[in-house]
Amino acid sequence: MNHFALTATGLLVSAAFLAGPAPALADSGSTGADVSVATTLGSRELTVTLRRVTSVPGPLGVDVITHAGSGPGTLQLAVTPVGATTGGPPSGLVTSTAALALSGTPGPAGAVLTVDRTGPWELSVDDGLNVARIPFVVPGQASTPAEKSVYGGFVAAGVCLLAGIVVAVAARRTWLPALPGAALVAAVAVAVTGAVLSASTPAPPMPGQELDPTVANAADPYAEIWRAGGLSRPPATLLLGTTAVPRAAATPIGLSLCDAATGLPVDDLVVHDGALIHLMIVGPGGELWHLHPARTAPGTFTFTFTAPRNGHYAVAGEVERRGGGVQMLRSASGFDVTGPGTAAPAAAPLPATGGSRTIDGTAVQVAMLPAVAGTPVTLRAQVGDRADLQPWLGMLGHLIVVGPLGAGGAQTAPLWAHAHAMGAAAGMAMGASDAMVPVASAIGATLPDETVAAYGPTVGFTFAFPLPGRYQVWVQAERNYTIITVPIMVTVGT
Amino acid sequence: MRRLAAPALVLAVIAAGWWLLWPSPGGVRLTIGSATHIVTVTLDSARVGDHDITVSVTDRAGAPETARSIQLVAVLPTMGYLSPVQTAPSVNSGRFVAAGVSLMAPGGWQLLVTVPGAAGPDRIPVPVTVTG
Structure with a gap:
């Protein structure tokens, strides 16, 4: 009698677990995130954003942000699957197209295409003269090995429970129900172990990021978890x-x-x-x-x-x-x-230790303490007079460094470097706190795109110039969909 | 005899589960398309070693490729390895065989299949994951 009470209770417990979230199907959706890709197409500087795919087949939102100087026109968008498959229609042909009209006003425009399978794809962006082909991956939604252990373990436990009931009712020998009972305990142990470990399951190498994406590993990255490590490539x-x-x-x-x-x-x-x-x-x-x-x-x-x-x-x-x-x-x-003809002389760079100028209609000031080779120094640039800078390429500002300059100019300069302003609290003014916070955490977990004009006006960069000499540096920040490039000369002493 | 029936049944269930869950070392058959061709690559297994690789090539309409041969190289990008160019002669209508292609390490290989054409060669990368 006790045996039957135990098995009945176990059945209820197993049923409760089995009625929980069902394992995700490989072709049921995507765990992808938005991907932004800056592309210089002809005379246009575009930021092409591929929105997260939430179901397959399903829509793929494509947003294109234009910048100052981009004329009106139409972009033809098309997506093509490019992966190798073990069945189904072969890849290589366009499956969805859309036309995206660009006004002459800088800013975002959008279109929606359709993707019908997981795996590697290409988005082509055609302005009539030039075609950019942007690769991207449509991932499947795979269960982790721990999740599979949980689901498999409880399914096995349920089967063992039913077998135990049948054996307990039919068997004449008292030890026989112990067999499915022991198997049930083992199955529950597997399931519970999987549930406990599920939070600490290591992420597999990601297709597209670390592995060459294929239809198979995009659908289930855990199938190639054995390839983790040693994935770097030659220069x-x-x-x-x-x-x-x-x-x-x-x-x-x-x-x-x-x-x-x-x-x-x-x-x-x-x-x-x-x-x-x-x-x-x-x-x-x-x-x-x-x-x-x-x-x-x-x-x-x-x-x-x-x-x-x-x-x-x-x-x-x-x-x-x-x-x-x-x-x-x-x-x-x-x-x-x-070529024939001459151009107006280029504007002289601002001295890093203090200077100001109006560039593309925006007032710019720069300030930096005297720099010493090998010692980090912070260069600040105030771009505009209020917090309306836009993140460009995921950063508030970019610093390009070339130097020390010799007779060969930039071509033979020993150092080229590219530093970023990771972000500054919105509204931070020149000379205010140096506290730097990532752009993402300034407004929450989601990284803002270029349409969010709420940062700056000061961007700061800390860099250790390794050698003494004269360096040509440029600060770049975005305001009013215009990339403002500030030329600066830095003299680094010993 | 009846005393042995239950243990035998348990063993049979365990053996069946083992057989069902054991990963099969089966062959690989992958199809990929370009704008002008459809290529199907077949290997008897995806394990480290030398392989005879069969490549079936058609145009997008399904007509078999009529070239006398195609070329194939194997690339292991993470190791920076590039195999010698292997010429795969036609053995049948649109079927080509590259004999003894060495895939000597586990990892993500690329078989670069080059199909000749009037508009220039069509180079099609076929990814093959090789296990140890």
């Missing part, structure tokens, strides 16, 4: 498609990235700091261009450039390969610009 090499560019003419310039070990195109870049590649170009007049060339094919990027003056232009790119850290790739050649 890359940046090659420019041309080293001679005409002056004052919009010129498409191609660049390619090669694997330093195999020479093959590098097609495993991950989005870091809001772009696949950050390209820095320093002109002969001390100008800086911070562009995000459009990926046109595996390992191949292009950007359109109008050089204002003759001379040598030095180039470097920042990329992050899957499973590895960010690397700065300096072009060994740069490019030279020649």
Whole structure:
């Protein structure tokens, strides 16, 4: 009798657990997050944001933010699955398209496409002359091994319970019900262990971020958890498609990235700091261009450039390969610009120790204590007079450093660096507290996008200049959808 | 005899569960498309070792590729390894076999299949996860 009471209680307990949340199906949704990718497409600087996919098949929201100087027009958007499958329709063809109208006013515009499967995809953005192909991953919703243990354990416990009831009723030998009873205990132990460990289950290497994404690992990253560790890759090499560019003419310039070990195109870049590649170009007049060339094919990027003056232009790119850290790739050649006519002289850089100027309609002030080689020093720039800066590339501000400058200028400068203003409390004024808080925590857990104009006006950067000498630095911040670039000269003493 | 029936039944259940849950070391068959071709790669197993790799190639309409051969290289990106170019001759209508392709370490390999064409070669990467 006691045996029956025990089994009946156990049945109720198991049923209660089994009636809980059902295991997620592999094709039932996505755990992805919004992804923003800055792309320089023709003359437009775009921020393309792919919204989180919540169900498959389901909608994929694509928002495009334009910046000052972008003309009106239409972008043709299309998505193409590019993964290898074990069944179903083959990849490689466009499955959904949308047209996105851009007004001449900077700001966001949106369109909705449809994705019908998990795995690696490409979004093409076509302005009629140029096509950017942005890779992205639509993940499945997989259960962790611990969750599978919990569900499997309780299902097994339920089966053992039923078997125990049948055996207890039918068997003549008293020891026989102990067999399913022991199995039930073992199954419950597995389930409880899984439940206890579920919170501490290590994350698998993420497809797209650390692993080359496939249809299989996008659906269930835990299937390849054994590959965790040792996922870094060889460095890359940046090659420019041309080293001679005409002056004052919009010129498409191609660049390619090669694997330093195999020479093959590098097609495993991950989005870091809001772009696949950050390209820095320093002109002969001390100008800086911070562009995000459009990926046109595996390992191949292009950007359109109008050089204002003759001379040598030095180039470097920042990329992050899957499973590895960010690397700065300096072009060994740069490019030279020649052509008739002359350009107005470039504005002289502001002295870092104190200076002010109006740039693109915004008043800018900079201030810094005297810098000593090897000692961190903080450079502050006040951009505008109120807290209306917008995060650009996920950061409040960017600091590009090139130096110490010698006879070869930027091309032969020993150091190129890129620092970030991680954020400052909204409304912080010049000279106020140095307390730095991440942009994300300033308004909550969600990282704001460029449409949130609530930061600054002061952005601060702390950097340890490693060598004495003269450095050309630039502070970049976004205001009114305009990227304001402030040229500054820093003299570092010993 | 009846005394042995229950233990035998338990053993049979355990054996059946073992057999059902044991991961199968089966072959790999992956299909991927480009704008102009559909490629299906077949390996007898995805374990470390030398493999004869069968590659079936059609156009997007399903017509078999008529080239006499295609080329294949194996890449292990995390190790920076690139195999020698292997020419896979046609053995049947649209079927090509690359013999003895060495996948000598576990990890995420890429088989780069190059199909010749009038508009230029079509290079299609096929990801294959190799286990130890």
